[in-house]
Amino acid sequence: MDFRFTPEEEAFRQEVRDYITNVLPPDWPALDPIDISPEINDFVRQQMKVVGAKGWLSLSWPKEHGGREDPMLDTILQDELAYYRLPVRDVQGVGNVAPTLIHFGNDEQRKHHLPTIAKGEILWCQGYSEPGAGSDLAGLSLRAVPEDDHFTVNGQKTWTSFAHQADWVYFLARSNPDAPRHQGITFLLADMRTPGISVNPIIDITGNHTLNETFYDNVKVPRENMVGELNRGWYVAVGLLEFERSGASYLGASRRLLEDLVGYAADVGLRHPLLRKRLADAAVELEVARWLSYRTAWMHQHQMGYSLEPPMAKVFMTQRAGHLGMEVLGLHGQLERGSPCVPLQGSVAFLTQLALRETILAGTSEIQRMLIATRGLGLPR
Amino acid sequence: MEFKFTETQDKLRAEVRSFLEEELKHGSFEPSNDAWIDGYSKEFSRKVGAKGWIGTIWPKGYGGKEWSFVDRLIITEELLRFGAPVAYHWMSDRQCGPCVIAYGSDEQRKDILPRIIKGEVSFALGMSEPDSGSDLASLQTRAVETEDAFIINGQKIWTSGAHEADYIYLVARTDPDVPKHKGISEFIVDLKLPGITVKPIVDMMNSHHFNEVYFDSVRVPKSALVGERNRGWYQIAVQLDYERSGLERIMSPYPMFHMMLDLARQEPVLYNNPEVRHKLTDLVVKFEVGRLLIYRVAWTLSQGRVPNFESAMAKIYGTAFEQHLSHMATQVLGLSGQLMEDSRWAPLRGLASRSYLFCAGATLRGGTSEILRNIVALRGLGLPSQ
Amino acid sequence: MDLSLSEDQEMLRKMARDFLANECPKTLVREMEEDEKGYSPELWAKMAEQGWTGLPFPEKYGGVGYSFLDLAVLLEEMGRACLPGPYFSTVVLAGGAIMEAGSEEQKQKLLGEISEGKLIATLALTEPSASYKANDIQVTAAAEGGGHVINGTKLFVPDANVADVMVVVARTGGQGAEGLTLFLVDPKASGVSITQLKTIASDKLCEVTFDKVKVGQDAVLGEVGKGWPMVETVLQKAAVAKCAEMVGGAQQVLEMTVNYSKERVQFGRPIGSFQAIQHHCANMAIDVDGSRFISYQAAWMLSEGMPSTKEVAMAKSWTSDAYRRLTALGHQVHGGIGFTKDHDMQLYYRRAKAAEVTFGDGDFHRDVVASEIGLPDPA
Known part of the structure; x- marks a missing residue:
């Protein structure tokens, strides 16, 4: 056993830190910085291209697709970006679309999309959830009628993060309503500028606009945008669920929150023994989560398969980290950004609410536990 | 709303309390955890009966007093608070008597009720079977009706106190050919009948409390049937609400809790420790919430309504509290928290560690918390069934 | 980074598991709970023959010269098997103190005798x-x-x-x-x-x-x-050694519980197909893995002689709580049967409570962590 990172990995972490601290504006918000202002959005999009040019958006991809086959570096990158709250690694494009195309796509699709993802040029969004299909995703009803050279898509998606900024969407649609429900679903890609797609904002609990409803009105999606086989999209999506959950971004965000809180306690001179215990408790939880996350990367790195592993770190982080700040800041924890007397730029109020949102998005924790139980432990369905 | 007791109720409480203090003074019992289910004393139950504190809510025609459910709860609260040995009459007073009143024949009522009221009858509950725990309706013990009797064959398990009891309140299958809920009947069976074998189960505390009860062609008179044949499942449901709704679902370890608070008041190492103070006050608050949840059940009953989800909710909360309390108690006592009864150095007479072991079953007996949550979801919140 | 055991460690684990399965069945565990001595001298002799009593001591004192991490692997298996007897007292506690504080002569004599299985110490x-x-x-x-x-x-x-x-x-x-x-x-x-x-x-x-x-x-x-610093070192190792035992117990409880929930049928289905039970099992799995990594990280650091005050405290505070949580969930899934003396579940539930309070409970160690992460001293 060896719980150290290699010198190369440590050097890479340092390189990432140097890059971020160099480039990050001094007044960078201590929050999830999306959509606070157009300037910040522009800055993020511009930096996506910068890190793309460094080759950091394809770190875990196979070499044949231009990657470095190093999931550990990718995890370190996610950890640090989240720590500094600089969201330039597109969760959907880099995290989901790229591995999906690598595993399930065809050469044409890979040639078309991988380079733009690797260069940080394109922002993706995910069209999964529908008003009537949340945790029970297979119950989706957005229709895609297969025709000669295209699908005609009609229906609605909801909870679509960043649909209002995204250039492309990947989504699941019902292509055969008569088949058993898992067997009539197709996985499609669409340019968000395609006529018939419209986006309607949802303001979330944090007061921010990241979520959207997305409507499809007679949208023509070309056949070549189908990933995998017709009516086999469910299995593509299930494969993808595994890429989605390494949890490193939760790690970095929580590590930062904890550091801020400890710093706050030290500055203010909070000495109450119970408060000390709570922060210590969080530090311990975080350390456990850190190993659950990096274990995922390590197993991936050694091609050990990871049926049980990926859900854990996320279950862990999304459930507990959010409450911490409130407990430490007490009454001050409720102050939002911009308020007088607000500690830590209001990050606590924001992150507490964000934790709730994050728990629900991308598969609720209940689904995570079900995955652990059925796939990991082999319990009957 | 009125969160207080009547003058009469306050008087009743004072009376029960002074009786128990007197008994303690004479050394007729030692306060113990779990004494409602583990503390068998025929003599003590007779004394409680003589005070008129058994069957208080029953109709006067059957020897009761027609007191309210809240009155009964006051009596049981004090008995539990003192950790008095009341197991002998507990099930009879709590659920078997009321079942006989609700469904029994006149003959049964005349035979059993006056004896329960005097504290002279002990019931064990014959429900769970090896393959029928949470899925109680799948039970397999058979009762076959002949010309003049029922012949019973099968096995019950987790039967608390069957080795101390006079009767077993038995749930058995009388019709195997209909859907499982529709072929079940209830019987009052004398445990001395030939063909009944009571086999002890030794639990993790090394004590004998549970039993297996085997029925080998046991011949019971037809008069043992309670209520209607094959209607047993529907009769049980009511019984289970009584079973789940008492303060014993949160006060089982109360004597230990009380002793721990006393100890903390005396020991500077404890009362000067901010964590201990925090833990204890947190427990006191949580206990009060649970106590009110249970008084709510009694109040609901006294309004003539069936507390079918309220009692499930109270039991989920109360038993989780008992587990939390036991865990906290052992933690507050640190290394000494692992010492068992009979150790010279054991604080609180070793009741903390005992409680930690005993409470593992609290969320299982009388309906697991998982099953009870389903009940709260279905009946309380109106969520659709799966 | 290498989160796996070495080949030698895997071999040690396998040998230990097989050995304990044969030599330390639960019948022995139960018997020893009632026994005046609490251990089997025959088994002790066999363990010494395997080299276990001298495992972490240098060869020059008659030991096997394995690392503390190796010892953790063995202790994990002992925790899984609920091994009764004075192994922990002799090797981890007394042996550790003698290693830290003893003179050359004392080490020669005492560690040698411990390694040979001739000396029980505490x-x-x-x-x-x-x-x-x-x-x-x-x-x-x-x-x-x-x-x-x-x-x-x-x-x-x-x-x-x-x-x-x-x-x-x-x-x-x-x-x-x-x-x-x-x-x-x-x-x-x-x-x-x-x-x-x-x-x-x-x-x-x-x-x-x-x-x-x-x-x-x-x-x-x-x-x-000048004894106290030595005691502190022994306590650090003892806390992590206890964690290793707990991880072994936790793994076994998880396996027992998962197996039981696949076999036990209620309402016409294995109870493991009910979501409430699946969630219990998933939560247990998270606690097993979390405890394993945080404990092994501390064992590895101690083995490497790295400063590890924080990591040791993290390991004990987390694992104490996680193991207790997990055994409680194990009981909840097992229902009545787990409550009986004849069932193995209770062996772990009782040991989890004892392990939790031994060598400092969660609160004790969280206090250390609090200072280590830079919080001001308590008021």
Whole structure:
């Protein structure tokens, strides 16, 4: 056993830190910085291209697709970006679309999309959830009628993060309503500028606009945008669920929150023994989560398969980290950004609410536990 | 709303309390955890009966007093608070008597009720079977009706106190050919009948409390049937609400809790420790919430309504509290928290560690918390069934 | 980074698992709970033959020369098997103290005998105050005629009933961490009396009283008045060693529970297909893996001689709580059957509580973590 990172990995972490601290504006918000202002959005999009040019958006991809086959570096990158709250690694494009195309796509699709993802040029969004299909995703009803050279898509998606900024969407649609429900679903890609797609904002609990409803009105999606086989999209999506959950971004965000809180306690001179215990408790939880996350990367790195592993770190982080700040800041924890007397730029109020949102998005924790139980432990369905 | 007791109720409480203090003074019992289910004393139950504190809510025609459910709860609260040995009459007073009143024949009522009221009858509950725990309706013990009797064959398990009891309140299958809920009947069976074998189960505390009860062609008179044949499942449901709704679902370890608070008041190492103070006050608050949840059940009953989800909710909360309390108690006592009864150095007479072991079953007996949550979801919140 | 065991460690684990499956069935575990001695001398001899009693000691003292991490692998298997007896007391506690504090001669003799399986030893540290803090050590050793006279009471001394020698922490002067000395004391010496306590884990913790017990100059382990730092090192290792045992127990409870929930049928389905049970099992799996990594990280750091105050405290605080949570969930899934003496579930549930309070519980260690992450000292 060896719980150290290699010198190369440590050097890479340092390189990432140097890059971020160099480039990050001094007044960078201590929050999830999306959509606070157009300037910040522009800055993020511009930096996506910068890190793309460094080759950091394809770190875990196979070499044949231009990657470095190093999931550990990718995890370190996610950890640090989240720590500094600089969201330039597109969760959907880099995290989901790229591995999906690598595993399930065809050469044409890979040639078309991988380079733009690797260069940080394109922002993706995910069209999964529908008003009537949340945790029970297979119950989706957005229709895609297969025709000669295209699908005609009609229906609605909801909870679509960043649909209002995204250039492309990947989504699941019902292509055969008569088949058993898992067997009539197709996985499609669409340019968000395609006529018939419209986006309607949802303001979330944090007061921010990241979520959207997305409507499809007679949208023509070309056949070549189908990933995998017709009516086999469910299995593509299930494969993808595994890429989605390494949890490193939760790690970095929580590590930062904890550091801020400890710093706050030290500055203010909070000495109450119970408060000390709570922060210590969080530090311990975080350390456990850190190993659950990096274990995922390590197993991936050694091609050990990871049926049980990926859900854990996320279950862990999304459930507990959010409450911490409130407990430490007490009454001050409720102050939002911009308020007088607000500690830590209001990050606590924001992150507490964000934790709730994050728990629900991308598969609720209940689904995570079900995955652990059925796939990991082999319990009957 | 009125969160207080009547003058009469306050008087009743004072009376029960002074009786128990007197008994303690004479050394007729030692306060113990779990004494409602583990503390068998025929003599003590007779004394409680003589005070008129058994069957208080029953109709006067059957020897009761027609007191309210809240009155009964006051009596049981004090008995539990003192950790008095009341197991002998507990099930009879709590659920078997009321079942006989609700469904029994006149003959049964005349035979059993006056004896329960005097504290002279002990019931064990014959429900769970090896393959029928949470899925109680799948039970397999058979009762076959002949010309003049029922012949019973099968096995019950987790039967608390069957080795101390006079009767077993038995749930058995009388019709195997209909859907499982529709072929079940209830019987009052004398445990001395030939063909009944009571086999002890030794639990993790090394004590004998549970039993297996085997029925080998046991011949019971037809008069043992309670209520209607094959209607047993529907009769049980009511019984289970009584079973789940008492303060014993949160006060089982109360004597230990009380002793721990006393100890903390005396020991500077404890009362000067901010964590201990925090833990204890947190427990006191949580206990009060649970106590009110249970008084709510009694109040609901006294309004003539069936507390079918309220009692499930109270039991989920109360038993989780008992587990939390036991865990906290052992933690507050640190290394000494692992010492068992009979150790010279054991604080609180070793009741903390005992409680930690005993409470593992609290969320299982009388309906697991998982099953009870389903009940709260279905009946309380109106969520659709799966 | 390498999160796997080495080939040698895998082999040690497999050998230990097979050996314990054969030699330490649960019947023995139950028997030993009732037994006066609490261990099987035959099994002890076989363990010595396997090299286990000398596993972490250098070869020059007759040991096998394995690392602390290797020892953790073995202890994990012992925790899984609920191995009864004085292995932990002898090797981790007393052996650890002798390694830290002993003179060359003492190490040669005592570690050699331990390695050969001829010597059972323990550490007499805690007292009726039930505290692991130096301040609370009140047993005294007064200098007299070249030796010392020991007076006072030690409590929670593991396996003193069968020990051939005890390492006793006593106050020779000073206050707090100053003036504490380690003594080698023969449990049969005049003035020593030993009474077994009755514990939740049915292990053999003892009350040991010292009534004017005379020991000679050669009984001092290390230097007079300089014992506490050695004790602290032993306690660090003991906390992590206890974590390794807990991880083994936790893994076994998870496996038992998952198997049971696949087999037990209610409502016409295995209960493992119900979501409530699946969630219990998933939560248990998270706790097993979390405990494993945080514990092994600490074991690895100790093995490498790295500063690890924070990591050790993290490991014990997390694993204590996680193991207890997990055994409680195990009971919830097992239902009544787990509550019986005949079922193995309760063996782990009882040991989890004992392990939690031993060598500092969660709160004790969280306090260390709090200072380590830079929080101001408590008010």
